[in-house]
Amino acid sequence: MLRTVRATRYVVPLREGGSLPAIVEADDLGLYVVKFRGAGQGILALIAELLAGDIGRALGLRVPEIVLMEIGAALGRNEPDYEIRQLLQASTGVNLALDYLPGSTMFDPAARDAAPADEASMMVWFDAYTQNIDRTPRNANLLVWHRDLYPIDQGAALFFHHDWPSREKKIASPFAEIEQHVLLPWAKEIAAAAQIAHERLTEPVLRRIVELVPDEWLEAIPGDVGVPERRAGYLDFFVRRLDGSAVFEEEAIRAQSRLV
Ligand SMILES: Nc1ncnc2c1ncn2[C@@H]1O[C@H](COP(=O)(O)OP(=O)(O)OP(=O)(O)O)[C@@H](O)[C@H]1O
Ligand SMILES: [Mg+2]
Known part of the structure; x- marks a missing residue:
């Protein structure tokens, strides 16, 4: 809730x-x-x-x-x-x-901010899974607060929903944009993060999350896709992208290894 x-x-x-x-x-x-x-x-x-x-x-x-x-x-x-x-x-x-996190600052590699490998790897996995292009060095959308990292601004994720029929194609996207990820240099444990992610994102968990979206938001989207159909579409995207996660995990691991 x-x-x-x-x-x-x-x-x-x-x-x-x-x-x-x-x-x-x-x-x-x-x-x-x-x-x-x-x-x-x-x-x-x-x-x-x-x-x-x-x-x-x-x-x-x-x-x-x-x-x-x-x-x-x-x-x-x-x-x-x-x-x-x-x-x-x-x-x-x-x-x-x-x-609101008062006094937080934006993560900035140029200011020698750094991230633990396990956390950076999970963040990379998360953004590849949800297809979020908004975590670049130019605009990290990652706050540092009491020395810990807080991701904010997930509004650009799930880009497929701007073109609903593209969902089918996007489910299997390797998400090459991951090479721009601000935390990629630290993300040396992507395979381990993937394993933890699979344990945590069970279908009941994903279903519960999809049910949190208020009906009135789904009703306000222009177009002729009904509310139950939208909700089912999001769940289908998450479940199937998780099933086929190897494609974006391998892409992220490859992008990481190119950095060193
Ligand atoms: N929870 C928060 N606590 C403290 N500051 C925040 C928080 N959320 C956002 N901010 C600050 O507000 C700025 C704008 O927030 P956010 O990135 O979510 O908005 P936006 O309009 O989507 O921005 P953009 O699309 O330009 O990245 C952030 O860069 C950050 O400095
Ligand atoms: Mg932002």
Whole structure:
């Protein structure tokens, strides 16, 4: 189960452009980074963030807690900034939020950040499995907090869902993009990570994760794929990609060995 909180105060935008994520306070007095359903990336980015993020958590990676956040029509009403007011008004309903990690910094190899081999290997396996291209040295989407690594921003994963019929083809993708992964230099134990991943991602676990996606998000996707069909499609993707994981594991191991 995911917790649901209610937004009480828009605190500050995280940065210009992009999906305009923001820090928002909720009725449990927590601070969260919110991915707004009304942002340009649309509802599919929230679904990817939830599905891939929860898979990351099931794999033992430190994805910050994911919660659903209710935004009411009143929240944006008094925002002085027009763009933010528009975004909040377009986002009434259920949004996705991650626990805010105050004082965290972005992982940066150029600043001599490093990662343990087992964790780097699991992160590489995770991003190859969920087909996330957004973990590059230029944009690591990996926070360092109290010296530990926290993957954030899984919104670009599961790219197939932007073109639903491409799912069939994407299930068996070797995911050559893994060669750009920021943690690849440390990922010397991919085979061992794969074994652990297979133990943790059982079908009941994957099924439970797919069931976490709110109906109202699946209903909001344009097109004629029904909600049960979508849910079944995601589960089918995860189960079959796991069954055929050798193809992307071998690709990642090859890419890693080319580095040394
Ligand atoms: N849980 C968090 N705790 C602290 N800071 C965060 C958290 N999540 C995101 N941030 C900060 O906010 C920035 C934007 O977040 P995020 O990468 O999730 O948004 P985005 O719009 O998808 O960005 P982009 O697509 O440009 O990578 C991050 O680079 C990071 O600095
Ligand atoms: Mg990002």
